Amino acid sequence: GAVVSQHPSRVICKSGTSVKIECRSLDFQATTMFWYRQFPKQSLMLMATSNEGSKATYEQGVEKDKFLINHASLTLSTLTVTSAHPEDSSFYICSASRGGHFTEQYFGPGTRLTVT
Amino acid sequence: KNEVEQSPQNLTAQEGEFITINCSYSVGISALHWLQQHPGGGIVSLFMLSSGKKKHGRLIATINIQEKHSSLHITASHPRDSAVYICAVEGETSGSRLTFGEGTQLTVNP
Numbered sequence: 144g145a146v147v148s149q150h151p152s153r154v155i156c157k158s159g160t161s162v163k164i165e166c167r168s169l170d171f172q173a174t175t176m177f178w179y180r181q182f183p184k185q186s187l188m189l190m191a192t193s194n195e196g197s198k199a200t201y202e203q204g205v206e207k208d209k210f211l212i213n214h215a216s217l218t219l220s221t222l223t224v225t226s227a228h229p230e231d232s233s234f235y236i237c238s239a240s241r242g243g244h245f246t247e248q249y250f251g252p253g254t255r256l257t258v259t
Numbered sequence: 260k261n262e263v264e265q266s267p268q269n270l271t272a273q274e275g276e277f278i279t280i281n282c283s284y285s286v287g288i289s290a291l292h293w294l295q296q297h298p299g300g301g302i303v304s305l306f307m308l309s310s311g312k313k314k315h316g317r318l319i320a321t322i323n324i325q326e327k328h329s330s331l332h333i334t335a336s337h338p339r340d341s342a343v344y345i346c347a348v349e350g351e352t353s354g355s356r357l358t359f360g361e362g363t364q365l366t367v368n369p
Contacts, residue, residue: 175355181300186345186359234300240355245290245309248357250302 145171147239149251156227156258164222164254166237171249172217174242178210181234181253193220194242227258262286265346265360272367278333280363282346285327290349292357293320293331295342302345305331336367 146169156162166176175194179187191207193199193214201207209231211223220239224231234255238248263284272278282291293305306313306320308329313320317336322329333340343364347357 177356186361187302187357188359189356192354192356236300236302238302243355245307245349246355247304247307248292248355249304250294253300253302255300 145169145239145247145249147173147237147249147251149235149237149254151254152252153255154257156256158228158258159226161223161225162227162256164224164235164237164256166220166222166239166251168218168239168249171239171241173220173239174217175240176214176220177238177240177248178212178220178222179236179238181236187236190222224256227256229258232256232258261361262350262358263346263348263360265344265363267363268361269364270366272336272365274337274367274369276336276367278336278340278365278367280331280344280346280365282329282331282360283327284329284346284348284358286348286358287351288324288327288348289351291322291329292347292349293329294345294347296345296362297342305344333365338367338369341366 150165178190191199191201199212214220236253237251240246240248295303317334319332343362345362346360
């Protein structure tokens with residue numbers, strides 16, 4: 144099956160610093176990658192959709208200057224949380240698909256971000 | 260009202276019981292996904308369907324497009340099935356973006 148990795152799995156950073164999270168599709172080419180965040184006991188919330196080689200599409204209410212997304216290749220997308228604050232502490236999950244309708248999404252294992 | 264609603268929110272069962280989790284949605288869809296999230300956070304895609312029924316091992320997923328309803332069944336449940344089960348839909352006009360239900364926390368006791 145298709146495998147998606149995320150790095151790091153856990154990160155603790157100080158308020159005001161930036162953190163980069165990587166999402167990689169290991170054995171397939173991901174035309175589209177999605178970034179989600181999940182608060183405790185809540186479901187996933189889509190933050191943005193990124194297509195390889197083009198700018199990400201952000202969901203309403205998500206600050207694009209704060210959550211920088213880069214999808215530079217068909218196997219790698221990165222999410223950078225800039226000037227992190229404690230309220231950015233959350234579980235961030237990416238998923239990858241080959242693109243188009245009715246295609247499977249393969250989820251990464253997630254990254255637990257704690258901002259102190 | 261959420262676009263995707265699941266029931267029940269929490270479900271506790273004894274090992275061996277037959278389990279049903281329901282999902283109702285209010286928009287036109289191109290596909291419905293059932294996902295499983297384990298305590299560590301990792302998410303596994305169980306099914307993706309647009310009509311009828313699919314079976315994989317002890318898991319069965321059905322969908323009724325006219326009624327905008329899907330069910331996930333687990334036969335002969337086992338403690339290792341304990342997880343959060345999430346229903347997500349791909350809207351007809353939303354590309355491949357998913358809208359998620361709140362999830363169902365399933366606990367299967369030995």
